[in-house]
Amino acid sequence: MINQELAEIFSLLADALEYKGDNIFKIRAYRKASRIIKDFSLNLREFSKEKPFTEIPGIGEGIAKKIKEYIETGHIHKFEEEKKNIPCGIFEMLKIQYLGPKTLKYVYEELRVDTLEKLKNVMNDGSLAQLHGMGDKKIERLKEAIELYETSEIGKKRFLIGDIYPAIEEIVARLKKITGNVTPCGSYRRMKETVGDIDLLAVSDKGQQVTDFFITLPFISKVISIGYTKATVILKNHGIQVDLRVVKPDSFGACLQYFTGSKAHNIKLRTIAKSKGLKVNEYGVFKGKKKIAGATEKGVYESIGLEYIPPEMREDSGEVELAIKHKIPRIVEYDNFKGDLHVHSNYSDGTSSILNIAKIAKAMGFEYIAICDHSQSVTYAGGLSEDILAKKNEEIDRINEKIKGIFILKGAEVDILRNGKLDYPDSVLKTLDIVICAIHQGFRKNVTKRFLEAMENPFIHIIAHPTGRLLSGRKGYDVDLDKVFEKAQDRGIILEINSYFNRLDLNDTNVKRAKKYDIKFSIGTDAHNDGMLKYWRLGLGIARRAWITKEDIINCYTLRKLKNVLRKEK
DNA sequence: GCCGTTTTCGGCCCGACTGTTTTCAGTCG
Structure with a gap:
């Protein structure tokens, strides 16, 4: 919580300084710090007991002092002071597309516009159009941006990766009709849990033809x-x-690298290149006028003396430093995955039969799959009584005898009840190959204690x-994760990375936190x-x-x- | 404000598109 508060403050402070016209590099430093703090896996209050904040790359003396001040007093003096000089509505208007600090300051100084309402007024009464550099098209564009800001979620919202997955597949398929190679990049390729927009890269000698087709x-x-070379559109449905x-x-590799980001990662890369007398842009790596790399991503990294960095690691959280030393960890690969360990069948609230799931899983190349339906007390989700569970186990045995090339594990997603007891007795649990425990009731009631029990x-x-x-909006249990991780280490309990796109739980920062303990993970789609x-x-x-390996x-x-x-484990 | 394989001072990524300009500023990614 404290991390989010500080991230927000430094971001607003950057906005305020930018409006004031302060040094752009100072502003950039605050923005960078904001992002680092937002993604930081440890609570800063706790962290400060162990190490100084300046140990965190991107945080220097100045910002460290301000973090300390906030933890001790609940506010940051500099921010309070800077805020005084900024009309109140500016922070909000900065969120509107095409309205930057320069424009807002100019319009405030000329017309005293300090709220969105006043801005709309000067647009309607024609006084905005009197200002230098404010042509018809610009005002029209602004009007649309304001309308979008007020009526839609654009700019305010990020989208769940699973929600937009189908849209990406559809666009890529259509674009492939006129050009062979089309690749999604951006935060989607980095597998962030939410994405702000969709970035696509197409390879073609005839750029205009592709962008013309795209916008139709x-x-x-x-x-x-x-x-x-580029086009930007808004989709109807999302x-x-x-x-x-x-x-x-x-230039494919260079552009793929550039367009995948993250921004902070790219800036660091380009800075390193520059220090070696090289220039990196989306067309390649250049030594003077000579292009020395660009066709492949690997070539781009190697040409500036770095080991290749997997897209999911590119967040400027230490990966570039490791790449310089050629010590990028051998993180897990997609083709290391051998089977889903959390699937519901039509025995409980799923819609597919066990046989059908097994066939599809086999077609996907899995070696095994675990069917884990709900336990008896979860009545709203068709939880299985002990009798039905026994029948289900028999069915799995029968299918396993018949089907070749895939093995079905007998499992259950067993509820941890409000009193901390499990929803099946041990005599039932020991008939299963895999037992997953979960909380679906009493989210606020002694969750940590129940987990530990x-x-x-x-x-x-x-x-x-x-x-x-x-x-989509539920905050989650009131749980002390470190206590759970510690117990998991002691008892050899595995933690799930639930892959349903509305959960993604544990998420990346929590897995990073958990890997400091000696813990294994399992992946389940639910x-x-x-x-x-x-x-x-x-x-x-x-x-x-989270940089973890196949082991x-x-x-x-x-x-x-x-x-x-x-x-x-038994 | 941050940072160091020339540096504790003097740098700080790079380019596309738009609109209103006759060469560039603002914004975005």
Whole structure:
């Protein structure tokens, strides 16, 4: 919580200084600090007891002092002072597209516009149009931006990666009809849990042809800009912005690198290149006028003396420093994944039969899959009585005898009840290959204590979605994760990375936190229908963003090794 | 305000598109 507050303050402070016209590099330093703090995996209040803030790259003496001041007093003097000089409505108006600090300051000085209401007034009465540099088109564009700001979520909202996944697939498929190579980049490629916009890269010698085709796609509501190398549009159904960039094949790697980001990662890369007398842009790496790399991403990194860095690591959180030393960890790869360990069938609230799930999983190349339906007290989700569970286990045995090439594990997602007890007795639990424990009731009631108690049970293997948060808006349990991690280490309990796109729980920062302990992870889609099985990639993306290896993830084990691990836990 | 494989001072990534300009400023990514 304190991290979010500080991130917000430094971001607003940057806005205030930018409006004032302060040194742009100082502003950039505050913005950078804001982002670093927002993504920082440890609570800053706790961190300060161990180490000085200046140990965090990007935080120097000045900002460290301000963090300390905020922790001790609840405010930052400099921010309070700077705020006084800024008309109150400016912070809000800065969120509107095409309204930057320069424009706002000019309009305030000329027309005393300090709120969105007043801005709309001067647009309507014609006085804005009297100002120098305010032509018809500019005002028209502003009007649209204000309308978008007021009526839609643009600029305010990020989209769940799973929600926009189908839109990306659709656009890519259509673009591929006129140019072979089309790749999604941006935060989507870095597998962030939410994305602000969609970035696509197409390879073609005829840029204008591709952008012209792109803006005529049927599901586009508005064209923001179009040139011969890039075009920007808004989609009808989500209101999300899509940027398309077109480059020639010999620049593909450089553009892929540039367009994947993150911004902070790219800036660091370019700074390093510059110090070596090189220049990096989206067309390649240049020594003077000579292009020395650009066709492949790997070539771009190597040409400036760095080891290749996987997209999911590119957040400027220490990966560049490791790449300089050629010590990038061997993080888990997508093709290491051997099977989904959390799937619901139509025995409880899923829609697919066990046989069907097994067939699809086999077609996806899985070696095994675990069917984990809800336990008896979760009546609203069709939880299984002990009798039905026994029947289900028999059915799985029968299918396993018949079907070749995939193994079905007998599992359950067993509720941890309000009193901390498990929803099945041990005599039932020991009939299962895999036991996942979860909280679906009493979110606010002694959650940590109940987790710890449940973890004493000798038959449980995994804790499902350990924080209980939903990205669509539920905050999650009131749980002390460090206590849970410590217990998991002591008891050899595995933690789930739930890959359902509204959960993504544990998330990247929490997995990073957990890996400081000796803990293994499992990936489960929590799929309730066939279509959801594909979201295992999101879970693996989280693992990659947390820099963990295939040895850390039990889904990467062979069936034999997996069975050994699950047996050993008992 | 941050930072150091020339540096504790003097740098700080780079380019596309738009609109209103006759060469550039503002904004965005």
